[in-house]
Amino acid sequence: MSFEPVERKWGKSPLAFPLTVLVVVLILLVPLVVVLTRLYEPEPPGLVLADELARIGLSSKIAVTATDERSGLRKVEVLLRQEQQEVTLLSREFPRQSWFFRAGPPSYNETVEVAVGELGLRDGRAELVLRARDYSWRQRLAGNLAEEVHPLLIDTRPPVISVGDATRYVRPGGTGLVRYTIDEEVARHGVMLNGIFHPGFPLSPELPGEYLAYFGLPYDTETISEALVIAEDLAGNRARGGIAVNLRRVNYPRDRINLSDNFLRAKMPEFTAYYPEMSGSHLDQFLYVNREVRGMNDRRIREITSNSLPQRLWEGVFLRMARSSQRAGFADHRSYFYEGSKIDEQVHLGVDLASVRQAEIESANHGVVVFAEYLGIYGNTVIVDHGQGVFSLYSHLSRITVEDGERVERGGLLGYSGVTGMAGGDHLHFSMLVNGVFVDPIEWWDRSWVENQLTVGR
Structure with a gap:
């Protein structure tokens, strides 16, 4: 007896057909599952x-x-x-x-x-x-x-502001103070004067709800069109209270500055090292520095002095540079002449004081150093934050001996006088600022003014 092999119609293995079907099903099913999974996705927005x-x-x-x-x-x-x-x-x-x-x-x-x-x-x-x-x-x-x-x-009820003591008479370039109370916790408050906001600060931890704000009046103020205490509570409700601030007129002096070729040749190389975009003659470079660089420097100063420590660090009258004579005053209007022709005008926003060469420069009051480096027309510069919006600035230094963040005491050494920046001779350019506004330092050197005007109700 013999047996003939049976021919398989569906290939060599009996599993070939089911596997083929399974592969086809998977090929069709997997995309379907993916599609349905995405269509039926469970994640909420x-x-x-x-x-x-x-x-x-x-x-x-x-x-x-x-x-x-x-x-x-x-x-x-x-x-x-x-x-x-x-x-x-x-x-x-x-x-x-x-x-x-x-x-x-x-x-x-x-x-x-x-x-x-x-x-x-x-x-x-x-x-x-x-x-x-x-x-x-x-x-x-x-x-x-x-x-x-x-x-x-x-909460739809606005805060209630009660204005108390305030500086009644302020001249352009002067400083004033307002004391006020607010009957609830607020998110923002202070004095709005001719569109410039001066933030308020707590008067004392022992006196909740009582505040004060120092304000500075720009040197070129011609009228006071807006003088308000403003407050915004935690719900965004706003309130305003009027202040009686009267403007005292003042006439600032005018100076003529004659530029020589020797001065330009001596000064301009210092600025080209920091501002390589300068070009043209020494006179062209001077005009660029006196206009464009000055503007950049003043904007940087306003930025630095617009954010102050909330606690008052300074005490009493501010120190004036020891044994010094005044060479230029605050808000002097300067006209610059070259070869007999007027080429520019600027305003001097500080007081120039001169003593001996390399004189020690001391902090005018207690504070914290917030800037200590080169600053264009001001040269090597130190800015000290005395708290609650009050700052002092020291420039043209030959050498700086403090660093950013350093706490300094009244009379503490900041550096030494020099001729850096737009200085024609060794001297200190000293400025005072209140919330970014340059104000007259002479007021801050006057003991009776500080005691009578800036300690109201304290």
Whole structure:
């Protein structure tokens, strides 16, 4: 008996066909699973408040961001809820852009302006409700829902300001002080004088709610059109209180400065090392320094002196450079002449004091060094923060002996006088500033003025 081999119709292995079918099924099924996974994605939208919000006032703004990178945003809502009352502040629906991936936008930003007085809500506790729904196929195609509830306080009552002692007469370039009280905690307060804001500071830890603000009047002030104490509470409500500040006229002297070729040849190389963009003749370079560099330097000084320590460090009258004579005054209007022709005009915002060469330069009062380096027309310069907006500036130094952040005492060594910057001879250029405004140092050297004008009500 013999046996003939049986021919297999489906290949050499009985598993070949099922495996082929399985491969085909997997090829079709895997993409389908991926598609369904994305369509039925479970991640809800993200919700973010731009600012931490604990209170809203009579007029407030709420900045909201909603995101959904997968299926996209379907709807975004912002509501204000108080007890059983619910007010819709924002409701934005996004039409479907596709039946598949990212049917709505991936993100949405909106700033909602809230006028509480028009919503019929009262002062007290409330809730801010944020909602966002996406285009996921979950929840029977209704999508994933995200909701956040933020407790907050509705506060529509502005703070109450009571203005107390204040400097009544101030001349251009002068300094004044205002003392005031505020009946609640506030986020921002101070004196607004002709559009310049002078921040206020606590009068004393033992006197909560009592504040003072020093202010400086620019040298070129011609009239006082605005003099207010302003305050903004934690809910954004604002209040204002008037101040009676009277302007005393003053005429500042005028100087003529004749420029020589020797001076220009001696001075300009120092500036080309720091400002390589300078070009042209020595006179061209001088004009660039006297105009453009001066402007850059003054902007830098304003930036440095616009942010002060909150505590008062200085005490009593400020020191004047020992055994010195005055060479130029505050707000002197200078006209520059070259070969008999007027070429420029500038204003001298300090007092020039001269003694001996390489004289010791001392801090005029207690403070913290906030700048100690080269500064263009001012040369080697030190700026000291005395707290509560008051600063002193020392320039043209030959050498600086202090560093940024260093605490200095009244009479402490800062450096030595010199001729750096736009100095024609060895001297100290001394300036006082109040919240970035150059003011006349002579007032700060006057003991009776400091005691009578700047210690009001202390």
